Amino acid sequence: MSDAIVVRDLRKSYDGVEALRGVSFEVQVGEVFGLLGPNGAGKTTTVEILEGYRRRDGGEVTVLGHDPAAAPRALRERIGVVLQQSELNPLLTVREVHQMFAGYYARPRSVDDVIELVGLAEKREARVKTLSGGQKRRLDLGVALVGDPDLVFLDEPTTGFDPAARRSAWEMIRVLRSLGKTILLTTHYLDEAHQLADRVAVIQTGRIVSLGTPSDLIGDAQRVEVRFVRDGEPIVIATDDPTQTLHELTSEALASGRRLQQLEVRRPTLEDVYLELVGRDEEDAE
Amino acid sequence: MRMLVHQLAYEQRTFWRSREAAVFIFIFPLLLYALLGSVYSDEIEIDGVGVPSADVLLAGLFGYGAANTAFGGLAIILVGRRELGILKRLRSTPLPPATYLAAVLVSTLAIFALQAVALVLLGTFAFDASAPANWLGFAGAVVLGVACFAGLGVGAASLIRSAEGVSAVVNVVLLPMAFVSGSFGPREDYPAFLNAIADVLPLTYFLDIVNGVYLEGDSLFADPRALGVVAAWGAVGLAIALRSFSWMPRER
Numbered sequence: 422m423s424d425a426i427v428v429r430d431l432r433k434s435y436d437g438v439e440a441l442r443g444v445s446f447e448v449q450v451g452e453v454f455g456l457l458g459p460n461g462a463g464k465t466t467t468v469e470i471l472e473g474y475r476r477r478d479g480g481e482v483t484v485l486g487h488d489p490a491a492a493p494r495a496l497r498e499r500i501g502v503v504l505q506q507s508e509l510n511p512l513l514t515v516r517e518v519h520q521m522f523a524g525y526y527a528r529p530r531s532v533d534d535v536i537e538l539v540g541l542a543e544k545r546e547a548r549v550k551t552l553s554g555g556q557k558r559r560l561d562l563g564v565a566l567v568g569d570p571d572l573v574f575l576d577e578p579t580t581g582f583d584p585a586a587r588r589s590a591w592e593m594i595r596v597l598r599s600l601g602k603t604i605l606l607t608t609h610y611l612d613e614a615h616q617l618a619d620r621v622a623v624i625q626t627g628r629i630v631s632l633g634t635p636s637d638l639i640g641d642a643q644r645v646e647v648r649f650v651r652d653g654e655p656i657v658i659a660t661d662d663p664t665q666t667l668h669e670l671t672s673e674a675l676a677s678g679r680r681l682q683q684l685e686v687r688r689p690t691l692e693d694v695y696l697e698l699v700g701r702d703e704e705d706a707e
Numbered sequence: 708m709r710m711l712v713h714q715l716a717y718e719q720r721t722f723w724r725s726r727e728a729a730v731f732i733f734i735f736p737l738l739l740y741a742l743l744g745s746v747y748s749d750e751i752e753i754d755g756v757g758v759p760s761a762d763v764l765l766a767g768l769f770g771y772g773a774a775n776t777a778f779g780g781l782a783i784i785l786v787g788r789r790e791l792g793i794l795k796r797l798r799s800t801p802l803p804p805a806t807y808l809a810a811v812l813v814s815t816l817a818i819f820a821l822q823a824v825a826l827v828l829l830g831t832f833a834f835d836a837s838a839p840a841n842w843l844g845f846a847g848a849v850v851l852g853v854a855c856f857a858g859l860g861v862g863a864a865s866l867i868r869s870a871e872g873v874s875a876v877v878n879v880v881l882l883p884m885a886f887v888s889g890s891f892g893p894r895e896d897y898p899a900f901l902n903a904i905a906d907v908l909p910l911t912y913f914l915d916i917v918n919g920v921y922l923e924g925d926s927l928f929a930d931p932r933a934l935g936v937v938a939a940w941g942a943v944g945l946a947i948a949l950r951s952f953s954w955m956p957r958e959r
Contacts (some may be wrong), residue, residue, distance in 0.1 A: 472799055474955065494801045502799040506956075507792025512724040513717070524713040525802040568800065 425450045425485060425572050425603040426471060432479035433466055440466045442627040443480070448605055450571075453598050455618030456607040459699055463627040464607040465505060468576050471605065472502050485572055498527060501565030505576040508557070511550035515541050515560060518549060519567050526568035539563040539593060555586040562593060572603045579613060591616055611695050623698050630698045638694050645688055649681040710802060714810035715817075722818060732780045733818060736772035737825055740764060743891060744834045751893050758922065761834035763893060766921050769826055770914040771881075771890035773852030776819040779877040781860030782867060784811065790870040794954040804954070808861075816853045823849050837922070844920030847927040851934075852913055855941035859909070862944030865951040884910055909940035 426448035433441040441463045448454040456464045469475045471484050473492035482489060487496040509518050519536060523529035536542055539559040544552060552560060558578065565573055575594070579587045594617050597604060608614055614621045615635045623631040623638070631638055645663040647670065649656055660666040663686055674681050689697075722728050743764050750757035788794050797807060823845075830836030839845035863880075867873050885891060887901055888910035894902060905911045912933040919925035928934060 474795070474798070492798075494803070497799060497801045500799065502796070504792055504796060507796050509796070510717075510721055510793065512721050517717070517720070521713075521717045522800060524710065525800040527801070564796075 423450050424448065424483075425452070426454075426605065427483040428467070428471070428480070429482075430480040431467065431470065431477055431482060433463075433470065433475065433477055440627050441470075441477075444624065444627070444629055445480075446622050446629060446632060448603060450603050451598075451601055452619045453594070453604045453606060453617055455614035455621040456605065456624055457609070457611065457614040457618075457621050457695070458607075458624035459609055462624045464609075464624055465576055467624070468574055468605065468607055472500070472574055473497075498568065499571045501568060501570035501573040503558075503561045503565045503573070503575045503578060505580070507561065509549050509560060509564060512548060514546050514548050515552070515563075516545045518560065519563055522564045523567045528569060529567055530569040532567065535563050535567050538566065538596065540589070555582060555589070558582075558586075558590065559593070566597070570602065572605070573597060575604060575606045577607055577609070579608070579610065587613070611692050623695060625699050631694075645686060647684075647686050649684040651679065651681065710806050711810050711813070714802070714807060715813055718810050718814035719817065722814060728780065728783075732776050733822055736768050736775055736822060737829060739771070739891070740768045740826060740829055741833065743768075744830070747892065752895070753893060753918075759836065761830055761836035762922060764834075764891075765826055765830040765836050766914060766917045767885075767890040767892065769823060769848070769917055769921070770852070770888065770910050771885040772822050772826065773819055773849070773913065774856045774881055774885065774910055776822060777815050777853045777856035778860040778863065779881050780818070781811070781815055781857055782863040782877050783873050785861065785864035786867050786873040787870050789864070789953065790956050792956055795956060798954045812853075812857055815857060816850065819853050820846075820849050839921045840924030841920045841926070844925065844927040845917075848913075848917050848920050851916065851927065851937065855909055855913065855937045857944075858941035858948070859944035861952065862947035865948045865953065868957050884908055887911075888914055890914065909937050912936040 424447045426446075428447070429445050431441050431444040432439070444463065444467060446454075456467060458464050466475065470477050470482060471489055473489040473496070476490055485496060485499050487493055489496065510521075513521065515536060516532065519532040523532050533545075536545055539562050541556065541559055541563060544556060549557070549560065562575075562578070578594070579590045582590060591613070594604065594606070598617075606614070606617060618635065620632070620634055621638060622629045644659045644661055647658045647660060647663060647666055649670075658666060658670075667686065670681060722732075744761055747760035747764065749760055751760045751763045752758070753763065785794070798804065827836075827839065831838065863877070864873075867876055887894070887897075887905045888908050889905065890910065894905060897905070915930060915933045916927065916937065919929050920927055
């Protein structure tokens with residue numbers, strides 16, 4: 422498969438503070454790629470460089486075969502952008518906003534199809550200012566799709582959503598994927614990356630600390646945790662061989678007549694892996 | 708060109724749907740003319756010649772209207788859209804930035820042209836004001852006024868940081884300038900220091916040009932010095948914009 426995005430050793434500083442310290446990854450055509458990390462990790466800086474909003478200080482970046490720093494019109498014809506914080510003209514109707522943006526593209530999609538796709542058909546003639554927060558985000562997405570882009574950037578598409586709105590946004594992103602769009606998604610929600618992304622890069626203080634499929638990430642941490650309480654003290658043992666460890670523990674406990682209270686054997690969840698990655702790096706940074 | 712017309716249509720639709728803009732930008736100068744025109748009904752002496760006050764005020768409010776629409780209106784629109792992220796969003800589309808700005812400017816020109824016509828109609832029917840002595844020059848003054856004050860408006864938009872502050876900043880600049888420059892009545896009796904301030908303001912010189920084409924039937928280019936000052940102010944605004952105009956919201 423060919424690459425929609427190639428990022429090599431990307432660097433960016435703001436006022437001498439390094440926001441990105443050598444980020445590298447590729448996004449394949451048709452893939453949903455998640456950039457996961459806490460606030461301030463460098464997700465938005467990375468995406469805004471790819472979108473052509475910010476200049477990089479170093480490294481190489483190619484988006485659909487173009488250098489986004491030059492922001493050629495040919496590239497802008499083929500990308501759709503949903504920004505983290507942006508609004509659309511509050512006085513125009515849903516349909517008018519879509520039509521306005523459709524007019525900027527050489528080969529736009531049908532406005533009514535797009536409105537249908539993002540689930541705003543009933544709000545077609547409603548003014549933007551009357552929409553709820555979730556409806557406004559759907560509108561954002563609709564406007565990003567109206568030019569029929571090959572690549573869609575979604576910067577924290579569900580931040581601030583209630584659980585129901587989040588589920589419906591996820592559903593829409595899956596629809597985009599089924600249309601064959603390449604999607605670069607940033608999020609600080611682990612479950613979102615897990616649900617939507619084919620591959621995830623975990624970014625922390627300007628560096629990618631892990632990259633792979635969600636199950637790869639869990640696989641990275643093969644170790645199983647055995648937890649129990651002894652003499653009122655909680656004890657955690659991490660092991661690559663839980664059978665052996667449990668055998669030793671239980672034999673010892675039976676021999677000495679003590680009980681392993683609250684005994685628990687668990688595999689790490691993606692959340693544990695993520696927190697371990699992010700936490701480890703925060704310690705490095707200090 | 709197709710995109711310019713496309714964007715212009717949406718600019719106009721947006722403007723006329725906004726009650727704040729329609730009242731503040733379009734109605735306010737007309738309202739001031741209606742009020743001031745009712746108060747001053749005598750002749751006003753300018754350089755020893757009696758001129759009907761309705762004519763003096765029409766020219767004055769034409770100048771104020773140009774500054775209000777192009778300087779105030781543009782600054783408010785651009786800062787508002789920038790802070791909402793609308794400008795940023797547009798930059799990711801194939802719409803060329805120059806085409807977008809051209810559409811916003813032509814839209815502003817159309818609004819002020821309509822306002823100028825409304826001022827003349829109001830003057831003619833309510834206050835028996837004179838018709839412009841040089842129609843072509845009068846039309847030229849519409850374009851000149853928008854060009855100069857749009858330059859300043861885009862410049863101001865580049866310097867104003869927040870959407871909350873923009874209306875306040877605009878009016879703090881605009882109303883005193885209009886007063887000092889003589890938009891709301893002749894400044895013959897102003898103290899010397901006010902006239903000294905007036906002597907550097909662009910609106911003062913723009914009003915001289917408007918008075919020339921409207922009352923005297925002069926050519927738009929009759930007073931090269933006034934024209935030069937107006938153009939220079941517009942250029943200063945443009946230079947500021949070229950240096951610091953931003954499509955991105957200021958960090959919140």
